[in-house]
Amino acid sequence: MQKSIQKYAALFVLPALICFVIAFLVPMIMGVVLSFFRFTTVLDGKFVGWENYRRIFINQEFTNALWFNVRFTVVSMITINVGAFVLASLLTMGLRGTNVFRTVFFMPNLIGGIVLGWIWNLIINGFLLSRGVTVVSDPKYGFWGLVVLMNWQNIGYMMVIYIAGLQNIPSELIEAARIDGAGRATMLKSVTLPSIAPSITICTFLTLTGGFRLFDQNLALTAGDPGKQTEMLALNIFNTFYGRSGFEGVGQAKAVLFTILVALIALTQLAFSRKQEVEA
Amino acid sequence: MNTDHRRQQELWQRILVVVLALLAILFIAPILIVLMNSFKSKFFISSEPFKFPNPDTFTGRENYIEGARKIGFFKAFGYSLFITVFSIIGISLATSMLGWYVTRVKNTFTTVVYYLLVFSMIVPFQMVMFTMSKTANMLHLDNPIGILVLYVGFGAGLGTFMFSGFIKTIPLSLEEAAMIDGATAPQTFFRIVYPMLKSTAITVAILNAMWVWNDYLLPYLTIGIEYRTIPVAIQYLRGGYGAVDMGAMMAMLVLAMVPIIVFYLVMQQHIIKGVVAGAVKG
Numbered sequence: 001m002q003k004s005i006q007k008y009a010a011l012f013v014l015p016a017l018i019c020f021v022i023a024f025l026v027p028m029i030m031g032v033v034l035s036f037f038r039f040t041t042v043l044d045g046k047f048v049g050w051e052n053y054r055r056i057f058i059n060q061e062f063t064n065a066l067w068f069n070v071r072f073t074v075v076s077m078i079t080i081n082v083g084a085f086v087l088a089s090l091l092t093m094g095l096r097g098t099n100v101f102r103t104v105f106f107m108p109n110l111i112g113g114i115v116l117g118w119i120w121n122l123i124i125n126g127f128l129l130s131r132g133v134t135v136v137s138d139p140k141y142g143f144w145g146l147v148v149l150m151n152w153q154n155i156g157y158m159m160v161i162y163i164a165g166l167q168n169i170p171s172e173l174i175e176a177a178r179i180d181g182a183g184r185a186t187m188l189k190s191v192t193l194p195s196i197a198p199s200i201t202i203c204t205f206l207t208l209t210g211g212f213r214l215f216d217q218n219l220a221l222t223a224g225d226p227g228k229q230t231e232m233l234a235l236n237i238f239n240t241f242y243g244r245s246g247f248e249g250v251g252q253a254k255a256v257l258f259t260i261l262v263a264l265i266a267l268t269q270l271a272f273s274r275k276q277e278v279e280a
Numbered sequence: 281m282n283t284d285h286r287r288q289q290e291l292w293q294r295i296l297v298v299v300l301a302l303l304a305i306l307f308i309a310p311i312l313i314v315l316m317n318s319f320k321s322k323f324f325i326s327s328e329p330f331k332f333p334n335p336d337t338f339t340g341r342e343n344y345i346e347g348a349r350k351i352g353f354f355k356a357f358g359y360s361l362f363i364t365v366f367s368i369i370g371i372s373l374a375t376s377m378l379g380w381y382v383t384r385v386k387n388t389f390t391t392v393v394y395y396l397l398v399f400s401m402i403v404p405f406q407m408v409m410f411t412m413s414k415t416a417n418m419l420h421l422d423n424p425i426g427i428l429v430l431y432v433g434f435g436a437g438l439g440t441f442m443f444s445g446f447i448k449t450i451p452l453s454l455e456e457a458a459m460i461d462g463a464t465a466p467q468t469f470f471r472i473v474y475p476m477l478k479s480t481a482i483t484v485a486i487l488n489a490m491w492v493w494n495d496y497l498l499p500y501l502t503i504g505i506e507y508r509t510i511p512v513a514i515q516y517l518r519g520g521y522g523a524v525d526m527g528a529m530m531a532m533l534v535l536a537m538v539p540i541i542v543f544y545l546v547m548q549q550h551i552i553k554g555v556v557a558g559a560v561k562g
Contacts, residue, residue, distance in 0.1 A: 001452075001459055002385050008465040012381035016374035016436045017393065022419065023433025024400045027411035034411065042414040087303075095297050103548060104304040110540050110551070112494025114511040115533055119310050122317065122526070126329035152310070157555065164556050202559055213404050216496045220515060237406045238497075252410060259407040266402040 035252040040245055052253035061228060062254055065236035072143060072232065073211030076150040080207050081200070083155045088162030102163070106156035117220020120149045124221075135222060142222040142230030149217055154210065158203040165199030166192070198276055205269035212262055233258050311537065318343055318534045322527030339527070344535070347517070347528030353535055356513035359424055363499070363509060364492045367431035368485045374432050375439025375484070376477055380469055382440065383447045384455075394444070401437040405497060413501040422502050430502065431492055439484050442558070446480040447473070486547070486554035493540070510536050 037045030124135045124145045135141045177191045215234040224231030241251035317325045324337040382390040458468045496511040
């Protein structure tokens with residue numbers, strides 16, 4: 001059977017593969033190579049070794065973006081997951097209106113990042129109006145603005161994953177714990193949380209990688225203002241590439257470091273999930 | 281004692297429902313505030329964003345007309361719709377075929393392709409955006425049809441991964457029987473395998489539709505100057521310098537959200553299921 005399928009390899013493989021090679025594979029290889037070149041278009045490169053990587057750290061821009069990004073990601077990861085878990089617990093209690101609530105809480109997740117950014121630009125500026133400032137007056141407004149925006153967008157998303165996890169807990173397990181006289185706290189610690197460990201892993205890493213990759217929302221809400229102080233990694237890389245000529249190589253080198261960071265997080269998740277599967 | 285307990289529980293449940301209802305209102309409020317402001321004159325939006333329009337500030341449809349003219353909203357809607365629909369058709373077809381092939385034919389080539397595709401899912405877009413947009417430019421893919429190639433390429437990872445994951449669970453016997461009866465590989469795939477992939481295809485289509493419809497950077501970098509999709513058109517309102525026309529902005533945000541919300545309310549069950557399946561497997 002394998003042989004008769006192989007006769008049609010071109011038909012089955014080529015459409016997706018050609019697109020993949022053009023859109024991803026060639027640009028990926030070019031990107032890694034060009035991070036060691038000075039260039040303005042992709043064809044005029046001059047080899048400069050590690051120079052681009054060294055130039056990343058000439059000023060504080062990149063490290064500032066990294067630090068802002070880390071703080072943002074950790075804070076929003078915690079708030080989103082706690083919020084989503086609480087909502088998921090409430091929506092699995094069989095309360096009236098559960099379906100309507102689920103529909104409402106999930107909805108912001110479908111709205112695109114640019115639109116989200118502008119919605120919250122209006123709302124946050126509205127709240128800051130009484131102080132006579134705007135969201136770009138102080139980096140702390142941008143920071144908390146982005147945290148609120150991320151929560152609004154992602155709580156519903158993580159909530160449905162937690163709901164799926166909670167609904168998969170066998171009722172015998174809960175019944176048995178109750179007969180053994182487990183109180184609310186024990187139930188949560190010894191039954192609920194261990195049973196939904198896979199959901200926790202998924203949501204933690206989705207919010208982690210989502211936080212680091214964030215671009216559209218950052219661009220639309222603050223565009224990095226004031227003075228690049230609310231610029232996160234993805235936006236900083238974009239501005240390095242397109243902000244002024246002569247820094248394309250530095251942008252590409254930043255992108256390589258960024259990719260390594262995101263890949264490390266993804267691999268950690270994989271290791272975590274594997275471990276859970278072995279334990280389960 | 282027992283009825284007391286039950287009454288207390290009922291009371292608690294009622295309180296929780298009220299709390300949830302308040303939260304739900306809080307969740308919808310930003311959208312309603314944008315809707316409300318879209319009918320106000322642009323001079324009053326920033327100064328009194330939480331006030332209802334009154335005879336002095338109400339402008340009717342003006343923001344909608346002005347905004348749609350400024351950014352060419354209906355053209356943008358057309359481009360967004362065209363690109364989204366044909367991208368998901370392309371991705372579903374191309375990746376289901378590749379997913380079947382890499383699952384049924386096991387050799388070094390298919391293994392390498394599979395792992396490259398999985399790898400592409402974790403690479404952030406910034407890594408390839410510059411080189412990809414230059415490549416697209418050189419290959420003349422910088423138009424609404426050419427960009428489909430790019431979307432199929434970037435969507436190939438998730439699509440192949442999900443189809444292949446499902447195909448692994450289908451027993452081989454049906455396909456074997458068909459091929460023994462003389463069916464060729466394409467006949468077997470399209471008549472026997474493809475119809476079984478329906479639920480995975482819906483999941484893949486929904487995940488990709490949400491991504492392509494809302495995507496900003498890829499269309500901005502490749503076709504953004506000549507063909508603006510909705511997100512690109514909205515960000516375009518910010519312009520280079522000077523104040524943003526908040527009136528036009530509010531109206532365009534509303535127009536951008538309406539199709540998504542309608543789509544969501546119609547397809548809700550599929551969307552939530554698809555997103556959960558995508559998150560768990562992806």
